Amino acid sequence: MPQKKTNIILIGMPGSGKSTIGVVLAKSLAMEFTDTDILIQMDQQKTLQEIIDGQGHMALRRIEENVLLKINCRNHIVATGGSAPYSHPAMNHLGRDGIIIFLHADLPALKSRIHNYETRGLAKRPDQSFQDLFDERSILYKKYADITVKTSSHTQDQVCDDIILQLDQSPFIPLTSRLQREFNTIKAMVKLYCNEHHETEDIICNECSELVEYSRDRLLCCPFQEKKSTCGKCVVHCYKKDMQKKVIDIMRYAGPKMALKHPLMAMQHFIDSRKKPPGLSAHAGNSRTKLNSK
Numbered sequence: 232m233p234q235k236k237t238n239i240i241l242i243g244m245p246g247s248g249k250s251t252i253g254v255v256l257a258k259s260l261a262m263e264f265t266d267t268d269i270l271i272q273m274d275q276q277k278t279l280q281e282i283i284d285g286q287g288h289m290a291l292r293r294i295e296e297n298v299l300l301k302i303n304c305r306n307h308i309v310a311t312g313g314s315a316p317y318s319h320p321a322m323n324h325l326g327r328d329g330i331i332i333f334l335h336a337d338l339p340a341l342k343s344r345i346h347n348y349e350t351r352g353l354a355k356r357p358d359q360s361f362q363d364l365f366d367e368r369s370i371l372y373k374k375y376a377d378i379t380v381k382t383s384s385h386t387q388d389q390v391c392d393d394i395i396l397q398l399d400q401s402p403f404i405p406l407t408s409r410l411q412r413e414f415n416t417i418k419a420m421v422k423l424y425c426n427e428h429h430e431t432e433d434i435i436c437n438e439c440s441e442l443v444e445y446s447r448d449r450l451l452c453c454p455f456q457e458k459k460s461t462c463g464k465c466v467v468h469c470y471k472k473d474m475q476k477k478v479i480d481i482m483r484y485a486g487p488k489m490a491l492k493h494p495l496m497a498m499q500h501f502i503d504s505r506k507k508p509p510g511l512s513a514h515a516g517n518s519r520t521k522l523n524s525k
């Protein structure tokens with residue numbers, strides 16, 4: 232059985248739409264979004280062009296590789312810089328938990344979108360034409376792509392629909408919107424708990440991240456899927472004992488704080504909790520039913 236991958240990695244030429252499509256896709260799939268060009272700029276406290284001007288285009292590629300190798304996230308859309316596929320280690324790293332999608336725009340479309348080729352912060356040789364760059368990088372994008380989606384003559388919505396259609400046939404397993412909502416709520420509660428109890432400021436520690444990922448796996452196997460009430464009202468309780476205890480402790484601590492910190496999420500969770508939990512008969516015969524605690 233193929234390994235489930237939880238991230239979507241967008242690659243492609245500058246102007247192919249990685250950042251804009253990434254945001255739209257993140258909204259459609261209720262995932263988080265990361266733009267690695269922004270990570271590089273935050274890491275270096277310089278724009279991409281300033282890095283090239285001061286240290287050269289190869290330095291930018293090395294910095295990019297380091298930033299990509301540090302990415303450790305799940306359930307994210309990651310828009311990479313156009314030069315990401317020059318690094319084999321970085322692409323291998325991203326591909327371990329990510330489906331790699333090549334946003335393919337043809338040369339005339341790209342030329343019509345890029346008007347600042349020389350100052351855009353592209354990691355290219357100083358003498359390299361746009362055509363040369365396109366030819367060189369197209370080979371690399373095709374090499375690493377799990378999925379290729381054409382973007383030249385498509386609207387953003389059409390590109391997103393195409394991606395979602397192709398993801399259905401890939402080892403990527405997105406949560407449905409109801410399950411995603413539950414997952415986001417659990418994650419927010421774990422973060423509140425972790426920041427307070429494990430002295431983490433704006434991140435979740437490794438141990439708590441394990442619980443977050445465990446809860447995601449449980450949701451993926453949830454026999455009730457879209458019909459589920461909140462896990463707290465479930466008649467099955469598919470969590471194994473130690474994880475169940477951890478999650479109860481966290482809910483007790485973070486639950487009362489949610490209304491203040493995440494009022495919309497708290498209200499939606501309250502509405503979800505009012506749903507009558509389905510009984511065992513509701514999922515009898517469902518091939519995805521897994522009642523054993525794992």
Ligand code: SF4
Nearest residue numbers: 449453462465468469
């Ligand atoms: S089976 Fe119950 S506890 Fe497990 S994910 Fe579904 S609703 Fe939550």
